[in-house]
Amino acid sequence: xxxxxxxxxxxxxxxxxxxxxxxxxxxxxxxxxxxxxxxxxxxxxxxxxxxxxxxxxxxxxxxxxxxxxxxxxxxxxxxxxxxxxxxxxxxxxxxxxxxxxxxxxxxxxxxxxxxxxxxxxxxxxxxxxxxxxxxxxxxxxxxxxxxxxxxxxxxxxxxxxxxxxxxxxxxxxxxxxxxxxxxxxxxxxxxxxxxxxxxxxxxxxxxxxxxxxxxxxxxxxxxxxxxxxxxxxxxxx
Amino acid sequence: xxxxxxxxxxxxxxxxxxxxxxxxxxxxxxxxxxxxxxxxxxxxxxxxxxxxxxxxxxxxxxxxxxxxxxxxxxxxxxxxxxxxxxxxxxxxxxxxxxxxxxxxxxxxxxxxxxxxxxxxxxxxxxxxxxxxxxxxxxxxxxxxxxxxxxxxxxxxxxxxxxxxxxxxxxxxxxxxxxxxxxxxxxxxxxxxxxxxxxxxxxxxxxxxxxxxxxxxxxxxxxxxxxxxxxxxxxxxxxxxxxxxxxxxxxxxxxxxxxxxxxxxxxxxxxxxxxxxxxxxxxxxxxxxxxxxxxxxxxxxxxxxxxxxxxxxxxxxxxxxxxxxxxxxxxxxxxxxxxxxxxxxxxxxxxxxxxxxxxxxxxxxxxxxxxxxxxxxxxxxxxxxxxxxxxxxxxxxxxxxxxxxxxxxxxxxxxxxxxxxxxxxxxxxxxxxxxxxxxxxxxxxxxxxxxxxxxxxxxxxxxxxxxxxxxxx
Numbered sequence: 001x002x003x004x005x006x007x008x009x010x011x012x013x014x015x016x017x018x019x020x021x022x023x024x025x026x027x028x029x030x031x032x033x034x035x036x037x038x039x040x041x042x043x044x045x046x047x048x049x050x051x052x053x054x055x056x057x058x059x060x061x062x063x064x065x066x067x068x069x070x071x072x073x074x075x076x077x078x079x080x081x082x083x084x085x086x087x088x089x090x091x092x093x094x095x096x097x098x099x100x101x102x103x104x105x106x107x108x109x110x111x112x113x114x115x116x117x118x119x120x121x122x123x124x125x126x127x128x129x130x131x132x133x134x135x136x137x138x139x140x141x142x143x144x145x146x147x148x149x150x151x152x153x154x155x156x157x158x159x160x161x162x163x164x165x166x167x168x169x170x171x172x173x174x175x176x177x178x179x180x181x182x183x184x185x186x187x188x189x190x191x192x193x194x195x196x197x198x199x200x201x202x203x204x205x206x207x208x209x210x211x212x213x214x215x216x217x218x219x220x221x222x223x224x225x226x227x228x229x230x231x232x233x234x235x236x237x
Numbered sequence: 238x239x240x241x242x243x244x245x246x247x248x249x250x251x252x253x254x255x256x257x258x259x260x261x262x263x264x265x266x267x268x269x270x271x272x273x274x275x276x277x278x279x280x281x282x283x284x285x286x287x288x289x290x291x292x293x294x295x296x297x298x299x300x301x302x303x304x305x306x307x308x309x310x311x312x313x314x315x316x317x318x319x320x321x322x323x324x325x326x327x328x329x330x331x332x333x334x335x336x337x338x339x340x341x342x343x344x345x346x347x348x349x350x351x352x353x354x355x356x357x358x359x360x361x362x363x364x365x366x367x368x369x370x371x372x373x374x375x376x377x378x379x380x381x382x383x384x385x386x387x388x389x390x391x392x393x394x395x396x397x398x399x400x401x402x403x404x405x406x407x408x409x410x411x412x413x414x415x416x417x418x419x420x421x422x423x424x425x426x427x428x429x430x431x432x433x434x435x436x437x438x439x440x441x442x443x444x445x446x447x448x449x450x451x452x453x454x455x456x457x458x459x460x461x462x463x464x465x466x467x468x469x470x471x472x473x474x475x476x477x478x479x480x481x482x483x484x485x486x487x488x489x490x491x492x493x494x495x496x497x498x499x500x501x502x503x504x505x506x507x508x509x510x511x512x513x514x515x516x517x518x519x520x521x522x523x524x525x526x527x528x529x530x531x532x533x534x535x536x537x538x539x540x541x542x543x544x545x546x547x548x549x550x551x552x553x554x555x556x557x558x559x560x561x562x563x564x565x566x567x568x569x570x571x572x573x574x575x576x577x578x579x580x581x582x583x584x585x586x587x588x589x590x591x592x593x594x595x596x597x598x599x600x601x602x603x604x605x606x607x608x609x610x611x612x613x614x615x616x617x618x619x620x621x622x623x624x625x626x627x628x629x630x631x632x633x634x635x636x637x638x639x640x641x642x643x644x645x646x647x648x649x650x651x652x653x654x655x656x657x658x659x660x661x662x663x664x665x666x667x668x669x670x671x672x673x674x675x676x677x678x679x680x681x682x683x684x685x686x687x688x689x690x691x692x693x694x695x696x697x698x699x700x701x702x703x704x705x706x707x708x709x
Contacts, residue, residue, distance in 0.1 A: 103292075103296060103400070104289065104292045104293045104296060106289065108402075135284065136284055136285070136286070136627065138286060138623075138625035138626055138627045139625055141599075144286055189625070212286065212288070212599070212626065213288055213406075213597065213599070214288070215288055215289070215291060215292055215402055215405040215406065215410070216289065216291070216292030216293075216402040217292075217402040218402065218405070218410070
C-alpha cells in the first residue's frame, strides 16, 4: 500500500514526502544536505550527536532531523546562523570531552569527527579540554577499542544489534560517565557473542574502534560495505 | 658567591638554561646545565598499542621526527619479531640519510654559522641567520638549498616533510616508484657540490678558531656510535661501539637489546634530562660523547669514497680521537658528505624499487629495542608490551642525553676560560652558549628557539642583589 504523502517545506521549498519519514530522510530524498555524525543510513536513529539540529517554524527549540518525523505543513530550516552556532558547539563539546589527538590517531585523515570539525572551521575550541584518563580494550585479537576517541554515537551498538544480530555492544552509565561496553562489561576479547565480523569497526566514525596493527593515518573505514549490507536486509536474492 | 644565569640558551633545539657560580674573587666556582622542560612520553604512552608508538614518539621532535619513527619502528619490528623486507630496510636508510642532511644543514648553516661567520662577539642583533644571509649570501643560499634537498627527499619518499606516517612497524607503507627515484637522483649532484664547497670553506677557516678548538669542550672522554662488523660508520643499522679517549676499542658490536648492560642512566638534581653513563666506569666517571664527533671517533672509516677522504683528513688534523666539541661542526660536514653518498648508493640499487616493503605480524615478543644514529647521536627506544600488544613500560634514551655530562663539563671549561671578574660582556655569554650549540642539542626535541633570542645573564651577589645584567 502506498504511503500517505505529506507536504512540507524545507528551506522554503515545497516538498512532497512520505508519512513516517524523518526530516533527515525527507531532506536527503530531495537533495538537501543536513550534517550528521551518529546517523547511519538504515540503522535506527538515536539523535545522539546533535549535529543534525534543524529549526521548525512555530517552535522555539531545535529538533534533531534524524529522529523527528515530518508532519503535514511543517516548515523546516536546515541552515541559519543559530544552527551553525549550535552545531559547532555540539562538535566542540565532542572534541573537548575526551582525548581526540588527531596527529597521532590511526584514523587521522579518515575521521568523520575530524571532517565535521574541518567543515565547521573549528581550529580552536571555546571550552576547556576535559582530558579524562580513559582506558583501551586491546583484548580482542583483531580489533581495539579506545575510549579516548569514542563520541558515544552508538553506531557500533546499533550495527551489531540490528545488522549482525549479535548485540555485543551497549552503553553503560550516564552523561559524562557513559561508556561503550561489550556484553555485560566483559573484555571484548572475552565476549562470546562477538562474531569478529568487524562491522562495528567499519561503522565507527572515529578511531575509537580500529583494526589492530595499522599505524597513524592508516585506518581507513569502509562505511560503504556496512550501508550496502543494511540495504540488503530483507531483500531476497 | 655570585650566580650568573643564561636563560634560555639560544639557537638550539629546545629550552635550556645555564647557571654559573662565581666565587668572591669573580672566578668560576661551578657551572650547571639545566634542561628545563619535562615531556613524559615514557609514562603517557603506557597502555597504547605498540604500533601507535612510531606516530606518537615522532612528536617528540619536529627537526628529526624520522629518527624517532625509525627507532620506534625498529623496536616494534622486534616486538613483531619480523625481518623487514630488504627494500624496506634500504628505503628506511634512504629517508634517514636525507634527514641527516637536512638536520645537519640546519645546525651548521642556521644555528652555528652566525657564530662562526659573523664572530662570537659580533652584534647580537644581527648574529642570526638573517645576518648570515646579509653578509654571506652565497653560503646562506647553499645552506637553504642543502636543507631543501634533504627535506624534499623525505617528502618524495614519505609524502610529508614533518611527521610522515610512512615509516611503519614491519617496514614502510608504500614502495618507491621509478619517477620519484629518478627525480631524487637528478637533484643529488648539486647537493653534493654544496657539501664539498662548504667543507672546503670550513677547513680553510679552521685557523680562525684555534682558541675555540682548544677550550670548547676539549677534554678526553669516550665516544660511542654505531658501526658495522668491519668498523664502517652506520646510521640506520649496525651495532654500538665505545672507543676510549686514547683510541682503544672498549666495547664493540653491542646489540640494541643489550644496551642496558653498558649504559646506565643517572638522574640529575639540576635537570630534567637524565645523564646516561658507561656502566663499567660508573657515574659520573663513565662520560662518553655521541653524535657526529662521537661517530667519527668510534668508527674506523665511513665506507664511502669522498667521506672516507674527509674522514682521514679529519683524523690527520686532530688525531685518532679528536676531543674538541668545536669539531662537532667539522664532523657534521663530513657526515653530510657521507649521507649524500649513501643516498646515491641506495638510489642506484635496483632492489630499492621492489614492491614488497612491509612485513606483518602480531605480538611475537613482549619486549623490543630499536637503536639508530639520529643526527645528534645514538637513539634508543625500548618497549615492553603485554600479550595484547599494549605498552606496559617504555624507556627512551634520546641522543642529546648521552652528551649531557659532556655538555655540562664543556660549559664549565668555557666559563672558566672566558669569565673572570664581575663585569659581563655579551661575547662571553655567547661563548658559553656556543659550546652548547656545538653539540647541536635537541633539548625538548620538539620546540624551537627563535633566531634572535631573548637571552639574559644575571650576576647576583650573595643576597640576591643584581650586580650586572646582559641581554640581547
